[in-house]
Amino acid sequence: MELWDLNLRHLYAAKEICDKGSISAAADAVNLTQPAITQGLGKLEALLGQPLFERHTDGMTPTPAAKMFAPRIESALANIGSSRVTMAQLRAFLSVAEHGSYPTASAMSGLAQPTLHRSVANLSIALRRKLLDRRGKGMALTAQGRSLARSFRLARAELAAGLSEMEALKGRETGTISIGAMPLCRARLLPKAVTEFHNAYSGVEIRIVEGSHAELIEPLRDGELDLLVGALREPGPGEDVQQKLLFEDHPVVIGRYDHPLRGQHNDLETLASYPWTIAAPGTPLRMRWEQMFQAAGIGCPDVPIECGSVITIRQILLESDFLTLLSPDQVAVELEADWLSTIGGPPEGLHRTIGVTTRSGWMPTGMQQDFMQILEKAAIS
Template identity: 65%
Template sequence: MDYWNFNLRHLGAHAIVARAGSISAAARIIGLTQPAITEALARLEGRLGLGLFERIPSGMSPTEAGRLLAGRAEAALAQIGSPRVTMAQLRALLAVAESGGYAGASLATGLAEPSLHRAVRDLSVALRRTLVERRGRSVALTAGGRRTVRAFRLARAELAAALSELDALRGRESGRIAVGAMPLSRARLLPSAIAAFHRAHPGVTVAIVEGSHAELIEPLRDGELDLLVGALRAPEPGGDVAQQPLFDDHPIVVSRAGHPLTRAKTPGIAALARYPWTIAAPGTPLRAQWERMFRESGVALPEVPVECGSVMTIRQVLLESDFLTLLSRDQVAVELEAGWLVKLCDAPPGLKRTIGITTRAGWRPTAAQQAFADALKRCAGTL
């Protein structure tokens, strides 16, 4: 089953019956007739192919599948925030937002443009806010539209998690884990965790999205990514985000083999400052560590003609020049082993980056998502 096939009203009825313990009690709460609720539950069970309730003398008791679905449904409906929203409207707004307009949304969904226009218009009326506005030939989200899209994406993530959990009850794993990979995680930690996770969970897809923290944090907040792996921020970037440390990384100063400074046994900070550097942009943990390295030694910051967070690009710059850089040993392990690059010296004691997992605050991972996070923790323990 695809999550777009869920009926939001049926999900709402299911969640209320699970909480109230009987169809009659649920009918009083939501103002529907008992036959209407009974039909909604029957259709939902028919679509899922799973029993969601057992009849007991006192009313209705949710099965394990019913409890799982009720929890995810309540979370999704809380994000949506209105009983007047339909799944067709939710899908239409997300398609328009993610495709940049009605024509792209039509291509992405296979739905006719007039149907999409009508769904978004009806949604605006239901929510009593303007969601999109014309800007020339294009369509843009209003501020209210952006807030609504974020909430709908988080609701969609809950529904996708529900289907993954229900599949697990049937004995088959499914689903997709979307991971935001910041630079340091890509060298050893993330590949090792993916390999270990895939051996144990071959039916679950792991999608890796590479980027900086600034590029990945909003997709995480939107529910497009499940977790980020990489250098943690201090302080945490907002109360809606939670960080979990895995290990501390101690960077090293790196140059090409044959660099003039390789003739010195351990070059001092003043000698390092005489050469140009390629380093991550200001605002990143590594750049802050690099600046601290010189300032605490009372040495003026050297020139940084090339600001770069790509290890591949940095490597090539180093190989073709006398540039220096500050990186994790893991990030250039292959180049060091091959002898293309060399470690000039360690960074001063106390300079470190804390590497860890970033999630949304209150994130409830599926069993597969938790298994992936556990694989990251185990692999971090071997570094």
């Protein structure tokens, strides 16, 4: 089933029945008649393909499916923040917010432009907020619109997770796990974990988005990504996200295989006399690199080429006397092939922490929990 087939008022009613134990009590809470709730509940159960309640003469008892789905509904409705919002409005607003114009949103969503205009306008009126500003041929979110878009994305993510869990109860593992992959995890850790996970969950779509921490942290906060894997930040990015250590990485100095310094005992002053290519200031690796020289009382060498791409760095090293600081895992193939060589290890204690970043309060599905366990095992193997 499609997430957009759900009716928010029916979800609200189902949650209230779970909390209050009867349709009559729920009717007062959601301002619907008992026949309307009964009909809506029947439609919701038909969509989900399983009963949510056991009917008794003295009330309603939630089934295991309802107990699992209820926290997702509660979280989604809390993010939506108003009982006046409809699923059609939520879908239309997110489509325009994510595609930047009504024509593009219409083409991508399949909804007619008049439908999009009407739904977004009605949403703005219902919430008494200006959500969009016209910018040339496109639309830009207002500050209130940006805040609402994030809340709606999180609501969408919760409902999608809930539907995945409903399918799992029927013995059918579906859904998507969206992973933000920062540079360090791409060479060994993530491919190993993803391959093992796919073997166990072939019906689950795995979506990997590569980028830096700065590029991935906001999609994580928006609910577009489930987790980030890579170097952790010190201090953490904020109270709305949490970090979990997987292992400590010990980077080494890398150069081409026939580099003039290969096979020698090189001190930091010697290393500082060569040009370096390394990630931009503010990244964990760059900060560790700077600390390596500062702790020894040596000025940081010049960085003529700032670069965070391992592929680009590899080619620079192969064609020059440049040095860099990388994890051996990131260039394992190149080291084994004798294209690159370890020129020297950094001083003792120089390391960076590699781990997983998730939203605070994130409720992983069963298959997402399994992926986390597989990732943790891959990190120590």
